[in-house]
Amino acid sequence: MTTTTSAHSIESAGDRSRWRRDMEGKECTGAEMFVECLVREGVDLMFGYPGGVVLKLFDELYKRRTEIRVVLPRHEQAGGHAVDGYAKATGRVGTLLVTSGPGATNTVTAIATAQMDSTPMVVFTGQVSLDMLGSDAFQETDAIGITRPIVKHSYMIERPEDIPQIIREAYYIAGTGRPGVVLVDVPKDVTMLKGVFHWPEAVNIRGYKPSTEGHPKSIQRLADAIAESERPYLYVGGGVIIAGAHGDLAELVQKTNIPVTTTLTALGAFPGTHPLFMGMPGMHGSKVANIAFQESDLVIAIGARFDDRVTGRLSGFAPKAKIAHVDVDPSSIKKNFKVDYPVVGDARWVLQELNKVVKPREPNGWNAMLAEMKRTHWFKYRQDTEVIHPQYVVQKIYEMTKDRETIIASEVGQAQMWAAQYYLFDQPRHWLTSGGLGTMGYGFPAAIGAQLAFPDSLVIDIAGDGSIQMNIQELATVVQQNIPVKVAILNNGYLGMVRQWQEFFYERRYSSSCTGNVPDFAKVAEAYGAKGLTARTYDEVVPVLKEGLAYPGPTFMNFLVNPEENVYPMVPAGAALHEMKDEDWA
Amino acid sequence: MNRRHIISVLVENHFGVLARIASLIAGRGFNIDSLTVGETEDPTLSRMTIVTHGDERIIEQITKQLNRLIDVVKVTDLTEMAHVERELVLIKVAVANAEMRSEIIQITDVFRARVVDISANTLTIEVTGDQEKVRAITELLEPIGIKEIARTGVVSLGRERVPVRRTASETKAA
Numbered sequence: 035m036t037t038t039t040s041a042h043s044i045e046s047a048g049d050r051s052r053w054r055r056d057m058e059g060k061e062c063t064g065a066e067m068f069v070e071c072l073v074r075e076g077v078d079l080m081f082g083y084p085g086g087v088v089l090k091l092f093d094e095l096y097k098r099r100t101e102i103r104v105v106l107p108r109h110e111q112a113g114g115h116a117v118d119g120y121a122k123a124t125g126r127v128g129t130l131l132v133t134s135g136p137g138a139t140n141t142v143t144a145i146a147t148a149q150m151d152s153t154p155m156v157v158f159t160g161q162v163s164l165d166m167l168g169s170d171a172f173q174e175t176d177a178i179g180i181t182r183p184i185v186k187h188s189y190m191i192e193r194p195e196d197i198p199q200i201i202r203e204a205y206y207i208a209g210t211g212r213p214g215v216v217l218v219d220v221p222k223d224v225t226m227l228k229g230v231f232h233w234p235e236a237v238n239i240r241g242y243k244p245s246t247e248g249h250p251k252s253i254q255r256l257a258d259a260i261a262e263s264e265r266p267y268l269y270v271g272g273g274v275i276i277a278g279a280h281g282d283l284a285e286l287v288q289k290t291n292i293p294v295t296t297t298l299t300a301l302g303a304f305p306g307t308h309p310l311f312m313g314m315p316g317m318h319g320s321k322v323a324n325i326a327f328q329e330s331d332l333v334i335a336i337g338a339r340f341d342d343r344v345t346g347r348l349s350g351f352a353p354k355a356k357i358a359h360v361d362v363d364p365s366s367i368k369k370n371f372k373v374d375y376p377v378v379g380d381a382r383w384v385l386q387e388l389n390k391v392v393k394p395r396e397p398n399g400w401n402a403m404l405a406e407m408k409r410t411h412w413f414k415y416r417q418d419t420e421v422i423h424p425q426y427v428v429q430k431i432y433e434m435t436k437d438r439e440t441i442i443a444s445e446v447g448q449a450q451m452w453a454a455q456y457y458l459f460d461q462p463r464h465w466l467t468s469g470g471l472g473t474m475g476y477g478f479p480a481a482i483g484a485q486l487a488f489p490d491s492l493v494i495d496i497a498g499d500g501s502i503q504m505n506i507q508e509l510a511t512v513v514q515q516n517i518p519v520k521v522a523i524l525n526n527g528y529l530g531m532v533r534q535w536q537e538f539f540y541e542r543r544y545s546s547s548c549t550g551n552v553p554d555f556a557k558v559a560e561a562y563g564a565k566g567l568t569a570r571t572y573d574e575v576v577p578v579l580k581e582g583l584a585y586p587g588p589t590f591m592n593f594l595v596n597p598e599e600n601v602y603p604m605v606p607a608g609a610a611l612h613e614m615k616d617e618d619w620a
Numbered sequence: 621m622n623r624r625h626i627i628s629v630l631v632e633n634h635f636g637v638l639a640r641i642a643s644l645i646a647g648r649g650f651n652i653d654s655l656t657v658g659e660t661e662d663p664t665l666s667r668m669t670i671v672t673h674g675d676e677r678i679i680e681q682i683t684k685q686l687n688r689l690i691d692v693v694k695v696t697d698l699t700e701m702a703h704v705e706r707e708l709v710l711i712k713v714a715v716a717n718a719e720m721r722s723e724i725i726q727i728t729d730v731f732r733a734r735v736v737d738i739s740a741n742t743l744t745i746e747v748t749g750d751q752e753k754v755r756a757i758t759e760l761l762e763p764i765g766i767k768e769i770a771r772t773g774v775v776s777l778g779r780e781r782v783p784v785r786r787t788a789s790e791t792k793a794a
Contacts, residue, residue: 068703179639183644184649184688187689190636241631241632364687364688365681368677368680369681
């Protein structure tokens, strides 16, 4: 974890035996320095798609291929998501190298995805030589300009001797504070030219001093507010996972018995099987998680950002509650919502300090009420065997994998929501999903990145038939590299979430949302050399899962599910959280 | 309460910083009245003076979002403290006859402005001052016939100490 300054210097010290110390003070090419710096930053796995202006870099990477494994995706966007999945699963900064022009523009979606979910990533884009910049040269594009609003920071390298300093700063900025994406644009001539190599041990950026330690007074005020509250509620976001604060959160809950909701990106920050876990909040969250917001008198947000998909209509959100907000990013506090108890600081530090001063709290009527509601109002779907209900598939996946080391990735849409509702995550960094940007095509490559980081884990992408098509070409990557990820496709022949909205709000006019049940995903998988399985009936679900999950190589499992199944409950856009809709029979 | 704010921002003096700040402002939909930038006493730093308006929440967001940029070293909201602010404005006025010309020159003198260009049918005036002064002179010149205006935007520095209360004329002249 790199959430503090000191942690970073320790991490970069990494495996110093791999350092080429003889390079210090010597003339080296930019490419030599580049690879040496990656080694020194502890990079041992990265994704890279070559092209004209980065050939020198790839050549140098080839020479040191025993030290850094470079995996070739089949599309730069997928390469970016794979790095994202790697970073989310490991907590380390991920690395991507692409060429200029289309290589850079193809990564834009992956960059925005990672930045929205605060995933640490350094993206190196090739660039035409400095003397050709701005001339509309072949494959030239202003990568820094295009990505400016969607990165944490970016650099253009103008001299080879600047490479160590810039790479050092890039990894430091990406991995600390509120993590994010740093883009480094590398002109071709800089990789060829020589300069004197000098490695800066420490990083000191005067405009970047991420605050990690909260103000003790603000923490005391929060502790006092908890002591006075009758109906406190913990609203936990991805920041808790990023800060590695799940243990401290568990301690706080043990002491105070405060019920917990974790956002979509934070699933696993608090055990999904814990009695005080209320489920995910928001548009497709559990009823109890949402009602708790509306009834609470103190909402304690930690590393969460009051996203509109969580809060519903802001004016109707948590009307009876005082709001406490702990966040490492000061700009996140009071951005969307009034806050009564702001605490700027790293979630881990704040929780540790809070645990020292918070008064123990016994379960009260509030606890009893929520426990009862959780029992009566948990997620449910129609129990019949006429069709395959997609929720049933997720539930079976959960039952069959919960005792194994399993990482779940998801695409975006209905399948993502069912995965989030029915898979109970007990540990952080075991759930990879695109929360903020909602990027279809994220899950499969993200699963690849996680699988490479954890070769012994079972890694499953829960996909829809729409999303999986957006990066299906990565079948080539998994087959070529024998990366044994499993993809469970909840295939309903629709862009399901779009269809659901059209059913509810556009009188079933299914405009451009029908995918027509093409292709045959099992056959596509087989064509690439992966395993392909199909379940057409309820009875086939478990056998397909058994066979697919046991197969030692990459596998596609195609489940032909009930086409017009909807995700429930649902808070319609613009409604308040208590105006949730359930299915009629529920 | 919707108020005018002068935000002074120290930034790294290198390529692309202005674009980064402009992009942030545009992307977040903040309203900007003026933005100026120039090197400071330390050549590695530039100072940007941003004049904006909005309620407390918006100004807080602007300040925080600016602080979030790696290239931003320091953000100060000068509105809340004693400060001096100045703007330089060039005003080209149409002159129909000699009588008008002398009237304009009189106005110019009163405002301690200067005539910096003169032609058969125009006068160009340079005026330096705070918002009030600039507004006052443009309002007087408006009926005479302003052809063009160019403004530098506001620059501002905090005062070193809270000054002893001055008379109104002194403040104006300062």
